[in-house]
Amino acid sequence: MEDFEIVGKSYDKTIELGAKGIDPYKDLPEWIKADPDYPAFERARNDGGDSGSDDPRIKAFLNPSAGERFVDLGCSLNLMLRGYDAWPSEYHGVDVSAKTIELLKGFVAKNNLTVGALINGSLHETPFEADYFDIGACVGSLEYFKKDFVEKALSEFNRILKPSGRFVLDIPNITSPMRRFMNILEEYQGRPDKFDISPDEFEAMLRPFFSFERVDYDGVAMIQYYLTKKEMKKEPNKYKELEPYLESGLIGVLQKAQGLYGWLSEDLLAHVAEKTGQSRAKVYGVATFYAQFRLKPMGRRHILLCQGTACHVNGSAEIEEAVREELGVSEGETTADGIFSYNNVACLGCCSLSPAMMIDGKAYGSLTPGKAKAIIREIRKEETV
């Protein structure tokens, strides 16, 4: 079962308890209330310092107004219980719990409310168009998911929000001492926290897409972020030659990209992620896993050093040592001045010249360590005048 399905089932249970008048955060067993961190948690809840959806700061920041579309991702029962039905903006809700959505639909019908979509689904893949919402929130939901999912969710929030749109979300502060108690509590509710991203790392994930302010809720080890979507300048598609190959599977796309542009820059990997709908972490993971992919640019001159049988017998190992020494880099790397890249290869097809190397298609044979170094020095001189 996917993480979001587990969370959905757990919230279904919470809704059933709520219908019987049981508040699962209040009616806790004695062994949890006896925990030394319980009083701090209780204080935070009573003082409104629990980063909940009814925090007045959320409404003040989003400043909902008539004609604006609001999306509540992981909406829980905010529309019913936290006054969101009185907001002048148009309400849209997405929740993993089918029972929550059922209950909200009943509430809307009974009170004759006008709302937008109420969807039972996951917040990392919504059916909304790009740039559709003016404002949005995702409070009390991201803690149940790991980095891979959170990354997809952030990219989804960014996609569906208009430029300059406002958004509030919260995450657990995994570096806070209160996290231990909060984990016990969530575990007891049947939806253990899975969040594995430090605040620093999370902010690095936000930065390309949003400007933000942060508020810490120490009593419950949560952090709220008030986000504004950055205006991205629409640049002309720098990689339009790659367009016809985007359906060829991730490895195929990366091979083609490297073939077209020589190497895989961070910008190119981000472009591949966006265009193929894969997370950046996955694309970067594949590019770094396979030795065939180059994550640094090639040098202007490319040395291929033969390691075939004839060259090996005639001393290619000493030639390799001399080449490494002269270049100051290892096999597969590029020199700091950007002049040389160097790779070992099997037979170059000129065995009578062994040991041999090839530089940009020109073969150099009967090498000695000194001769190999002299050839490289000569080319470097040509390249630096």
Ligand code: FES
């Ligand atoms: S083995 Fe080196 S060129 Fe053939």
